[in-house]
Amino acid sequence: MIDRKNSVKLACVDGRSACPVACSLDLLGDKWTLLVVRDLLLGKTTYSEFQKSPEGIPTNILAERLKRLQAAGILEKSRYQERPVRYAYRLTAKGRDLRSVLSAMIDWGNKYIPGTIPREQIEAMVPQLPENS
Amino acid sequence: MIDRKNSVKLACVDGRSACPVACSLDLLGDKWTLLVVRDLLLGKTTYSEFQKSPEGIPTNILAERLKRLQAAGILEKSRYQERPVRYAYRLTAKGRDLRSVLSAMIDWGNKYIPGTIPREQIEAMVPQLPENS
DNA sequence: TTAGTTGCTTGCATATTGCAAGTCACTTGA
DNA sequence: TCAAGTGACTTGCAATATGCAAGCAACTAA
Structure with a gap:
């Protein structure tokens, strides 16, 4: 007996479909996740930051x-420190590559949502983002 | 008596902050909204589609x-038809400009989520997307 | 010794999702 | 003409996620 469900779509483990947008949204599609990624890209590393x-x-x-x-x-x-224990969170390459998504959102937001702080001002806060890599 | 709250941030009506990412996510930050935009970009126009x-x-x-x-x-x-009434939904320029966000998600998904359908296959389905405008 | 900081967890009320079913105005086929 | 669709929704309700406040353990600094 063949399990059709498994044979038809193995793609995107537990995702709703094999669409890269849908799969990305399964992970990132909520109000908070990408804001955490934004903070990490801005160089923040600790829970309290x-x-x-x-x-x-x-x-x-x-x-x-x-x-x-x-x-x-x-x-x-x-841990970046014992006694007292302190933790640092840092993006992996996979996380850093979300920069292009965030970047597109910044441009869109700046263009269509009045009063949002402009990309240049954001880039001025960033450690070493401006370069393309 | 001065209302500090209003004087401090007028930006991004009812948003959580003046950050273009946060404001974009206030509107788009959930599992479904960008999928509807994706469908519209793919040329779908009706509720049932x-x-x-x-x-x-x-x-x-x-x-x-x-x-x-x-x-x-x-x-x-x-309405694209009376008797029986039928509706068509179409992106405005503001909506079409979300293509860059979706595009970045496609690239990220293709790179990091195995089994997602590749961008070329998606572009093959699209009416007139490939051009940059 | 007391207060403060960091990095969390827990409880609980409220809001959002997801599923199924129902509705209304038609159209199509028998 | 009458039953069975179809398109575009609405409604009800259970399950899940979010938001707020409080608590807590392990320290440090005064």
């Missing part, structure tokens, strides 16, 4: 998102 | 999203 962002992410959601992003290989968690 | 997409969007959510996107000026609704 993410909390301090102006959007005010609830702490339970932040904790859950960090776990999910780590499980998805988008970021890595490391 | 959106429903037929492989992700299987629930009808109540589809109806709600279409209203929100229309209210946000991302798409326009028009």
Whole structure:
């Protein structure tokens, strides 16, 4: 007996379809996940820095998102200090490559949502983003 | 008596902050909205066509999203036929400009989510997308 | 010794999703 | 003419996710 479901779509583990947009949204499609990625791209690395962002992410959601992003290989968690223990979160290459998505959102937001802070001002805050890599 | 709240941030009506990413996510940050935009970019125009997409969007959510996107000026609704009434949804310039966001997601998905259908195959389905405008 | 910081977890109310079914105005086929 | 669709939704309700407040453990600094 052949399992049709498995033979028809193996793509995008547990995704809704094999569409790269749908699969990306399965992971990133909510109000908070990409904001965490944004903060990481801006050079923030600690839990408390993410909390301090102006959007005010609830702490339970932040904790859950960090776990999910780590499980998805988008970021890595490391202790950067024992006594007292302190953790740093950093993007992997997979996470850094989301920059193009965020970049497109910045341009779209700047063009169509009045009052959003312009890309140049954002780039001025970034450690070493401007270069294309 | 001065209202500090209003004087400090007028940006991004009702948004969580003035960040273009946060403001974009206020509108687009969920699992379904960008899939509807994707379908529109692929040339789909009717309610039932959106429903037929492989992700299987629930009808109540589809109806709600279409209203929100229309209210946000991302798409326009028009009757293309009286008796029986039939509606067509089409992207505005604002909506079409989301192509760059979707495009970045396609590239990211293709690169990091195995089994997602490749951009060339998607472009082959599109009416007149390939050109840069 | 007391207060403060970091990185969380827990509880609970509210909001959003997802599924199924129903509705209304038609059209099409028998 | 009458039953069975079809397109575009709406409604009800259970399941899941979000948002807020509080709590907590392990430290540090005063």
